[in-house]
Amino acid sequence: GENVEQHPSTLSVQEGDSAVIKCTYSDSASNYFPWYKQELGKRPQLIIDIRSNVGEKKDQRIAVTLNKTAKHFSLHITETQPEDSAVYFCAAILMNRDDKIIFGKGTRLHILP
Amino acid sequence: ETGVTQTPRHLVMGMTNKKSLKCEQHLGHNAMYWYKQSAKKPLELMFVYSLEERVENNSVPSRFSPECPNSSHLFLHLHTLQPEDSALYLCASSQDWRRSGACDQPQHFGDGTRLSIL
Numbered sequence: 001g002e003n004v005e006q007h008p009s010t011l012s013v014q015e016g017d018s019a020v021i022k023c024t025y026s027d028s029a030s031n032y033f034p035w036y037k038q039e040l041g042k043r044p045q046l047i048i049d050i051r052s053n054v055g056e057k058k059d060q061r062i063a064v065t066l067n068k069t070a071k072h073f074s075l076h077i078t079e080t081q082p083e084d085s086a087v088y089f090c091a092a093i094l095m096n097r098d099d100k101i102i103f104g105k106g107t108r109l110h111i112l113p
Numbered sequence: 114e115t116g117v118t119q120t121p122r123h124l125v126m127g128m129t130n131k132k133s134l135k136c137e138q139h140l141g142h143n144a145m146y147w148y149k150q151s152a153k154k155p156l157e158l159m160f161v162y163s164l165e166e167r168v169e170n171n172s173v174p175s176r177f178s179p180e181c182p183n184s185s186h187l188f189l190h191l192h193t194l195q196p197e198d199s200a201l202y203l204c205a206s207s208q209d210w211r212r213s214g215a216c217d218q219p220q221h222f223g224d225g226t227r228l229s230i231l
Binding site: 032033036042043044045046049073087089091095101103105106 | 117146152155157158161203214218219221222223224225229
C-alpha cells in the first residue's frame, strides 16, 4: 500500500548548522507535500508545503525540495536555532476523489547549544 | 486561539465507559479530520469528513464512531475502548480542494485530547 518513509528518526545538530530531513513516498500520483512542526506538548503546525508542479520552495531559513522522478522530498533548515527543536512530520497527499493523506513517522530534531 | 478547538483536553475513562470528544473549527473550512497520535504510530489518520460526508475510514475499529453534524463541528464517540487506545487524538480542518480548486490545502490542527484508558 501507499507509504511515506521519513529519515532520520532522530537528528542532533549544532546550533547554527543546517539540518536536512528526507521523505520518500510510494504513490507517484501524490500532488501535495506539507511539512509540520510539533513542539513538545503542542499541536502540529504547518511550516512549509510544496505542490507537485514545483521543484523548490523557500521561506526564510526553511526550504523544501521535491524530486518527482525519485519520489522524494526534503526539508532544509539553515542557521538552526534552539527554537527549531521539535518533531517534524512530512506528508504526501493525493488530492483526487479518494483523498489519501499519509504522514511520515516523524523526525525528532535536537539543536545543541 | 488556534482556530480549531478540541474538548476535553484530557480524558480518563474505564473500558466500559462511553464518552465523546468534540472538535470545533472557526476557520470556515469544509473538511475535518480525526487523527490518533501515539508512540507506535506518530500520526495516524482515522476519519475524514469532507463537505459533511465521510470520505475515508482507515479500517478503524467500530468502538470509534465519528459524527459530523455540520462543517464546523466534529465528534468522536468512544465506547468499550481498550488500553491500546490510550493516545493523543488530534482534530484538524482544511478547505476541501474540490471546492477551492487548489490542491494545496494545508490542515490546521487542534491541541488534541489526551485519552487514557484504565
